[in-house]
Amino acid sequence: MPLNIEPNIASPDDFYEALLDAHRDLTHDESDALNARLILLLANHVGDIEVLREAVAEARTSGGKPVADSAQRHSTLLKRHP
Amino acid sequence: MAVDYQQLVLPYRSPAQCGDTRGTRKPVIVVGAGPVGLTLAIDLARYGTPVLLLDDDDKLSTGSRAICFAKRTLEIWDRLGCGDAITERGVSWKVGKVHVGDRLVYAFDLLPEEGHRRPAFVNLQQYYVEGLLYDHARLQPNLDMRFRHKVVGVEHSASGVRVDVETPDGRYELGADYVVACDGSRSPMREMLGLPTRGQTFRDRFLIADIRMDADLPIERRFWFDPPFHPHGSALMHRQPDSVWRIDFQLGFHADPTAERQPERVNERLRRMLGEDAKFELVWCSVYTFSCMRMDRFREGRVIFAGDAAHGVSPFGARGANSGVQDADNLAWKLHYVVHGDAPERLLDSYASEREQAADENIAHSSRSADFLTPKSEMSRIFRDAVLSLARTHPFARRLVNSGRLSTATTLVNSPLSTPDADPFAGAMVPGAAAADAPVTVDGKPDWLLRHVGGRFVALQFSDGAEAIERPTMPSVASREAEVRLPRIDRLLVATSSSKAPHEPNAIIDSDGLLAARYDARPGTTYLLRPDQHVCARWRRYDASALAAAAARATCNG
Numbered sequence: 001m002p003l004n005i006e007p008n009i010a011s012p013d014d015f016y017e018a019l020l021d022a023h024r025d026l027t028h029d030e031s032d033a034l035n036a037r038l039i040l041l042l043a044n045h046v047g048d049i050e051v052l053r054e055a056v057a058e059a060r061t062s063g064g065k066p067v068a069d070s071a072q073r074h075s076t077l078l079k080r081h082p
Numbered sequence: 083m084a085v086d087y088q089q090l091v092l093p094y095r096s097p098a099q100c101g102d103t104r105g106t107r108k109p110v111i112v113v114g115a116g117p118v119g120l121t122l123a124i125d126l127a128r129y130g131t132p133v134l135l136l137d138d139d140d141k142l143s144t145g146s147r148a149i150c151f152a153k154r155t156l157e158i159w160d161r162l163g164c165g166d167a168i169t170e171r172g173v174s175w176k177v178g179k180v181h182v183g184d185r186l187v188y189a190f191d192l193l194p195e196e197g198h199r200r201p202a203f204v205n206l207q208q209y210y211v212e213g214l215l216y217d218h219a220r221l222q223p224n225l226d227m228r229f230r231h232k233v234v235g236v237e238h239s240a241s242g243v244r245v246d247v248e249t250p251d252g253r254y255e256l257g258a259d260y261v262v263a264c265d266g267s268r269s270p271m272r273e274m275l276g277l278p279t280r281g282q283t284f285r286d287r288f289l290i291a292d293i294r295m296d297a298d299l300p301i302e303r304r305f306w307f308d309p310p311f312h313p314h315g316s317a318l319m320h321r322q323p324d325s326v327w328r329i330d331f332q333l334g335f336h337a338d339p340t341a342e343r344q345p346e347r348v349n350e351r352l353r354r355m356l357g358e359d360a361k362f363e364l365v366w367c368s369v370y371t372f373s374c375m376r377m378d379r380f381r382e383g384r385v386i387f388a389g390d391a392a393h394g395v396s397p398f399g400a401r402g403a404n405s406g407v408q409d410a411d412n413l414a415w416k417l418h419y420v421v422h423g424d425a426p427e428r429l430l431d432s433y434a435s436e437r438e439q440a441a442d443e444n445i446a447h448s449s450r451s452a453d454f455l456t457p458k459s460e461m462s463r464i465f466r467d468a469v470l471s472l473a474r475t476h477p478f479a480r481r482l483v484n485s486g487r488l489s490t491a492t493t494l495v496n497s498p499l500s501t502p503d504a505d506p507f508a509g510a511m512v513p514g515a516a517a518a519d520a521p522v523t524v525d526g527k528p529d530w531l532l533r534h535v536g537g538r539f540v541a542l543q544f545s546d547g548a549e550a551i552e553r554p555t556m557p558s559v560a561s562r563e564a565e566v567r568l569p570r571i572d573r574l575l576v577a578t579s580s581s582k583a584p585h586e587p588n589a590i591i592d593s594d595g596l597l598a599a600r601y602d603a604r605p606g607t608t609y610l611l612r613p614d615q616h617v618c619a620r621w622r623r624y625d626a627s628a629l630a631a632a633a634a635r636a637t638c639n640g
Binding site: 037 | 461464465467468469471472476478479482
C-alpha cells in the first residue's frame with residue numbers, strides 16, 4: 001500500500017484546529033515533545049515500514065531541502081538481515 | 083578456587099629457550115592472547131596447523147572487562163572442547179528488563195524456547211575466560227605460546243611475512259606464511275602497517291563499577307533510563323560469578339574521568355542506587371568512551387585482522403568479544419585449508435568479506451543503540467525522550483526503547499561460499515546461518531546435534547528409513563576438472579524416528595522432532611555444513627554431485 005497523498009482528512013479545518021489547540025500554552029520545548037509523541041503515535045497506527053519510509057522521504061523532499069542519503073544508512077545495512 | 087587468574091603470571095621463555103633455528107618460518111603466527119587470539123590459536127592447532135601465539139604481556143585481562151558471552155560463542159568453544167569449563171564457571175541468564183524512571187516497561191527473553199544445550203548468555207569475567215582458554219591452549223600439541231614476546235616490527239610481501247619480536251632478553255626475527263593480528267582496539271599491528279580504521283566516537287562517558295555484594299537479586303540484565311538514583315542518565319546491572327555485580331552508569335561527555343574514578347565518588351553513586359545500608363566492596367572500576375569503527379579491509383595480503391583490532395562497537399549489545407570469537411571461528415578452518423594446500427589463498431578473502439559484513443551489522447545495531455542512549459542532536463534527544471515518556475504508558479513505544487540489542491550469531495548473507503537454494507525451504511537455516519542446535523539421541527543416549535558437526539564438512543542427511551539410503555560415494559571431481567580439490571565430507575544420517583533407526587554407526591535420532599522442525603527437514607533433505615558449523619547449501623534430496631559442487635564452492639575450489 002503506497003503512501004496516500006490524496007486528500008484523505010474528512011474535516012480538514014477541524015483537524016487543523018485540533019492540532020493548534022493541542023499546542024496552546026505550551027513552551028517551545030513542550031511543543032517539540034508533543035509533536036514527537038504525535039509522530040510516534042501516528043507512525044504506530046500506520047505500522048507499515050514501507051509507507052513510513054515513503055512518508056519520511058516525502059516530508060524531507062517536500063520541504064525544499066536537498067536530500068542526503070545518510071538518513072537510511074543503518075536501515076539499509078540492517079534490512080538485509082532484520 | 084585453585085587458581086587466581088588475576089594474579090597468574092604466564093611463563094616467560096627467552097628466545098634461546100624457544101628453540102627456533104635460524105630462518106625459522108612458521109605457518110601461522112597469532113599476535114595477541116586475548117579471547118580472540120586464544121580461540122583462533124586453539125582452533126588452528128586442533129585442525130592440525132602448527133601455530134605460534136605471541137603476546138606482549140604475561141598477565142591475563144586486568145579487571146573483568148568483557149563479561150557477557152553469547153550462546154554462539156559458547157557453541158564455538160564447545161567445538162574446541164572447552165565450552166563446559168567456561169559455561170560451568172559462568173552465570174547463565176536470558177532475561178533482560180528495561181526500566182524507565184522507577185517503572186519496568188519492557189522485558190525480553192533471549193531464548194524463549196527449550197531444547198538448546200547452551201543458554202542465551204553466560205556472564206563471566208574476561209580473566210576467567212582467558213584463563214580457561216589458556217588452560218585449554220596448554221593442552222594443544224601444535225600450539226606454542228610466548229609471553230612477553232612483543233611484535234615491534236612487521237613487513238609483508240606476496241611470499242611471506244617477517245616480524246621483529248622484542249623480549250626482555252633481546253630481539254629476534256621470525257618468518258611466517260600468515261600473521262593474524264588479534265591485538266585489540268589500539269592494535270599496534272594495525273599502526274605499524276599504517277592501516278586506517280574509520281567510524282565514529284560517541285560523545286559520552288560511562289563508569290563501570292564491579293562490586294562484591296551478597297544480594298538476592300534475579301539473574302537478569304537490568305537497565306534503567308532516568309532512574310531516581312541516577313536522574314537523566316542510564317544505568318545497567320549484570321550479575322557475575324563470585325557475588326560480583328557489574329554496574330554501568332552513563333555520566334555524560336563532560337564528566338571528569340579522573341574525578342569519577344575516585345572510590346569515594348563511585349561509592350556515593352552506588353549507595354544512591356543500592357541504599358545507604360547496602361554492604362558492598364568495590365572490586366574494579368573504569369571510565370570509558372566508545373567508538374563504532376572498522377578497518378576498510380580485514381585482510382591485507384598475508385596479514386589478517388580479527389576482533390577489536392578489526393572492528394569496534396559499544397558494549398551495550400555484547401557484540402565486541404562475541405563477534406571477535408566468531409571471527410576466529412570463521413578464519414581458523416580457512417587458514418588451515420590454505421596452509422595445508424586444500425584451498426587457494428582467495429578462500430581468505432571470504433573471511434574478510436563475511437566478517438566485514440558481520441562487523442557492519444554489529445556496528446549498525448550498536449550505532450542505533452548508541453543513538454538512543456546518547457542522542458547526537460537536539461531532535462534526536464526530543465524523539466528519544468518522547469519514546470521514553472510514551473513507554474511508561476503505551477506498550478507500542480516499549481518496542482522502540484533501545485538499551486542494546488544483544489549479540490546473536492551472524493548469518494553470512496550472500497556469502498560467496500554458499501550455494502543459493504534451488505529447492506523451497508522455510509525457517510531460519512538459510513545458507514550462511516550458523517547451524518541451530520537441537521536435542522538428539524545417539525547410541526541410545528541423549529545428546530546434542532552440535533557435538534557431532536563442525537571441524538570438517540558434514541552432510542546432514544535426513545531419512546525416515548523408508549527410502550533406500552544412498553551411500554555417500556563422493557564423485558571424484560578431479561576426474562572432471564583436474565585442478566579441483568574436494569574437501570573431505572563426512573556424512574551424518576538423521577533418522578526421523580527411532581523405530582526405523584538405520585544400522586549405521588553415529589546415526590542421529592531426532593527423538594523430539596526438533597531437529598527436523600528447526601531445519602524444515604523432510605526425509606531426503608540434506609544440509610551441507612562448513613567446518614565452522616555454518617550452513618553452506620541444502621537440498622530436498624541427496625545428490626552426491628550437487629554436494630561435491632557445493633563443497634568445492636565453499637573452499638574456492640569450484
